[in-house]
């Protein structure tokens with residue numbers, strides 16, 4: 001017998017050199033093939049099916065004969081956690097047996113975090129009842145659980161499902177617990193995946209991530225437009241709508257639930273999973289979105305002294321709330337801090353491990369409601385600013401979400417403008433990152449002066465730029481591209497004014513927080529820019545338009561949707577969830593409007609930096 005053999009995995013061709021007799025799932029791990037092993041390789045769940053394409057493996061075990069039917073065995077299908085390679089073998093691993101994570105900036109943030117979710121799942125082989133063993137079904141199951149589950153409370157639904165699940169599964173079952181609550185019991189062979197959803201409810205955009213709670217991998221994500229925008233682009237208009245219509249709050253609450261349900265469903269559909277497979281949902285959002293999602297009165301958020309109904313973390317059952325996931329799933333809303341500093345900021349600070357940084361760090365969450373957090377090394381200061389929806393493409397003449405055809409990058413080489421669109425599709429509009437670039441290019445090319453005014457004539461401008469200038473006064477514009485419908489997609493004078501308001505609000509918040517902490521911008525170790533579209537924005541453009549005071553570019557880090565990443569962390573790790581609650585308690589809210597220098601600072605920060 002050879003001392004080592006080679007196991008090759010298809011379709012990727014990954015290889016492992018292992019001793020004869022190695023279990024295929026161990027060889028897969030060595031080869032870097034991430035297999036889904038829900039029952040931990042105990043041969044109970046039957047989910048790790050592979051096909052032996054070539055070579056010799058051990059005969060089927062008793063467990064395999066139970067899990068696989070004759071036809072599967074004849075087709076050389078085997079359980080990777082049971083079959084052993086005896087010589088060189090080639091093994092095909094189907095998509096259904098793999099963990100396929102989605103690579104994103106959010107997955108970089110959560111990489112390396114110890115998996116410790118609130119949801120636990122155990123695959124059990126129970127002894128069957130007899131006249132000598134008349135324990136109840138529940139007691140039989142509880143006795144078989146490993147770990148400390150004293151005081152385990154079964155949900156009524158789990159209790160009702162228990163007797164048939166035990167018998168249909170030949171007493172091989174999958175039990176799912178949320179905290180100390182038994183919420184689901186299913187025959188081992190038919191149990192679905194164990195998933196969680198992390199949701200970021202933005203004023204304009206709602207994002208949902210589906211996470212495999214067995215591996216901590218992000219399996220899919222989806223983004224939707226928040227339908228509440230029909231009642232106004234910002235949180236103040238939503239609150240006014242709730243106040244001025246008898247059923248206003250109920251309508252906004254229903255719309256929030258509906259869009260969260262739809263966004264989760266769309267992300268589940270990508271991976272072929274069911275709403276019932278989701279056992280926990282973590283939620284971040286600004287305080288107004290948090291209130292509307294929970295159906296809480298938002299009125300007092302908008303009236304001095306701007307008090308939330310509740311800022312502490314909230315746990316409740318999905319079924320009570322009306323979320324379309326497993327009815328006993330826990331919904332955990334991360335804590336808020338103040339009327340306008342919400343759980344989204346807590347998510348950003350958690351994802352950035354902000355208080356674990358030795359040196360001062362500033363985090364900016366760019367959204368319709370902008371939020372800024374500053375860790376001085378001793379104090380954690382937070383503030384909000386009404387940035388408006390410009391950076392999310394709303395109230396911008398050709399603004400659109402980051403979808404195929406959106407202009408996402410604009411470049412000026414000193415003579416000519418070039419641009420790219422998402423998926424290289426024909427141009428349809430401009431998304432947030434394109435807007436930052438277009439504004440930076442307009443300043444760089446001298447088309448727009450520091451006061452935000454388009455130059456009235458094209459004297460001295462490069463020919464490519466001069467040819468793109470159109471219109472007069474408030475209609476003045478620079479054409480970026482011709483759209484697929486023949487329209488001229490442009491950055492307009494009105495857009496520039498919207499951008500000034502947005503960037504001025506953010507920049508003023510940054511300056512005032514630095515003053516409050518007694519820090520200068522030079523003392524910052526880094527500035528982190530987060531936001532749902534933040535994954536693509538060019539930090540140089542943010543610097544060029546003066547989103548924050550000038551500092552070396554290498555100190556600027558773009559981190560994607562850090563609020564969403566914070567929700568994911570709270571989903572996969574109870575320690576991170578506790579950390580989120582800790583930073584929320586530690587944060588000091590600074591009310592910028594009360595500062596005498598606010599108006600003056602805002603007026604100054606609305607100006608663009610000179611050339």
Ligand code: FES
Nearest residue numbers: 039043046048081
């Ligand atoms: S992991 Fe192989 S049967 Fe469950």
